[in-house]
Amino acid sequence: MEKWDAYLKNGMKTELLLTRGQPIPDGLYHLVVDVLVQHNDGDLLFMQRALDRRGYPGYFEASVGGSALAGEIAEQAALRELEEETGIVPWDCRLVKIKRYDNDACFIHTFIARTDYDKEDISLQEGETIAYKWVPLSDIDNFLNTHKVIPRQKDYITTLTTRGAR
Template structure:
């Protein structure tokens, strides 16, 4: 059983535990942290979602991440999720956005890595593949129907500042 902290809309703790899979009461949210990963050579990491995921199965996503566990702050969460889903360890994260969607507060980050590109590992039931794509391919990806639409919307400001959006 996965336990999350319940949050108010302003991201203050509500003092309520939430259980993954159970209905989240009105007025409460849970924290989800995601990170866009760029290699020092400029390539971006895309992770392929497991075919059994309830949303967007088998699609490549421009992120690694997931729900914060009870007691985790956003940086602890994103470090853990990045390591679990990709095997990549990072310490420096740039906060690139905060969005509320449904019952989730999304905190989005960006990080650069110098890891060996073949060191990426997959997390069972989460990811089934990965690929590194060039910045030009990434710009095409974020402007296509291949990207998960909610990611493009959440990353819009960051992507716009970088010139990736058409």
């Protein structure tokens, strides 16, 4: 049973714990992380969701992530999720926070993990992902137009790469 810290709207952590799958009481939030992975050569990592996933089965997503566990800060959760979902270990990357926003009952912290991790050593998380692809920045537009990518991420990736993900 996964437990999360509960936060107030102002970002202050409370003493309360939330449980995955249970409704989040009004006025409380939990911490979520979203991590884009960029190789030192500029390529972005896209993970393909398992075909039996509830939301967007078979789609590519430009990030890994999830909810921070009770006691974790955003950076710890980002590094844990990165390792769980890709095999990239914390000492093989540099984490850069790029934004924080609120969505429903979540505080979402978005990071870029820059790494020189061996591109062939990416791990797939059983039940979560079925494939991965490193996409050069020069091919991002083509990839977004020819592959099923989670819609909310298409505009975000286009904006990020236009501003320069390097």
